[in-house]
Amino acid sequence: MNAMSPWWASAGFWRKTAVLVTALSFIVLIVLTLDSMAQMTAGGERVPAYSVINKRITYVEDAAKGHKVPAIGDDAPLFGKAVSEEDAEALVSLGKKTVQAKNCMNCHTLLGNGAYFAPDLTKAWLDPSWGNEAARESLMLAFLLDPPGNARTFGSGRKMPNLGITDEEAHGVIAFLKWMSSIDTNGFPNNFMPMQQGE
Numbered sequence: 001m002n003a004m005s006p007w008w009a010s011a012g013f014w015r016k017t018a019v020l021v022t023a024l025s026f027i028v029l030i031v032l033t034l035d036s037m038a039q040m041t042a043g044g045e046r047v048p049a050y051s052v053i054n055k056r057i058t059y060v061e062d063a064a065k066g067h068k069v070p071a072i073g074d075d076a077p078l079f080g081k082a083v084s085e086e087d088a089e090a091l092v093s094l095g096k097k098t099v100q101a102k103n104c105m106n107c108h109t110l111l112g113n114g115a116y117f118a119p120d121l122t123k124a125w126l127d128p129s130w131g132n133e134a135a136r137e138s139l140m141l142a143f144l145l146d147p148p149g150n151a152r153t154f155g156s157g158r159k160m161p162n163l164g165i166t167d168e169e170a171h172g173v174i175a176f177l178k179w180m181s182s183i184d185t186n187g188f189p190n191n192f193m194p195m196q197q198g199e
């Protein structure tokens with residue numbers, strides 16, 4: 001460095017700056033990662049614990065946020081059978097693994113990820129096409145076990161193929177879909193209207 005160069009033109013200054021910026025970015029990244037993990041983990045504020053499948057889930061307008069948010073209500077166990085937190089996790093996990101193994105994302109989107117051939121499944125549990133809450137579980141089960149035989153197609157002419165899902169796997173998929181519908185997705189999918197919910 002000659003005497004004419006300003007202080008900020010020295011190699012030493014830029015070396016220190018590089019080290020400092022890298023160290024600060026690293027800390028910010030760790031904080032953001034921990035924050036994201038807390039937001040994503042089941043049992044948090046946004047993603048309820050798996051035992052939420054024992055409760056009634058509705059979708060209600062939040063005036064402050066300007067979109068609908070899931071609301072967790074009274075007891076409404078899936079298929080009339082209340083399960084422990086561990087059993088709920090096992091059931092939801094079986095459903096998730098089935099969804100992965102059968103590659104549902106080849107046609108559907110889940111939480112926005114996947115393909116656009118078939119409806120988004122994020123709020124499928126609350127979809128008006130199941131008619132009403134009393135009929136929903138048996139209709140979903142019948143549909144998953146024999147989609148072509150119970151096709152609705154919604155005027156699109158598209159049919160879901162039979163994916164050879166077992167009865168046990170179908171119960172898991174329904175638990176997974178119910179749990180997923182309870183996740184606060186910031187109003188995604190946009191403008192989704194739930195089935196008639198009553199009081």
Ligand code: HEC
Binds near residue numbers: 099102104151160
């Ligand atoms: C080859 C494409 C394809 C694959 C793979 C597929 N689906 Fe579908 N699915 C469809 C189509 C098309 C529809 C709409 C037609 C209908 O409901 O009969 C549909 C409808 C649905 C519905 C009803 C959605 C609603 O809101 O009413 C559910 C639930 C569903 N699929 C679940 C699944 C699950 C779970 C898997 C994986 C195990 C899966 N699908 C794999 C094509 C597919």
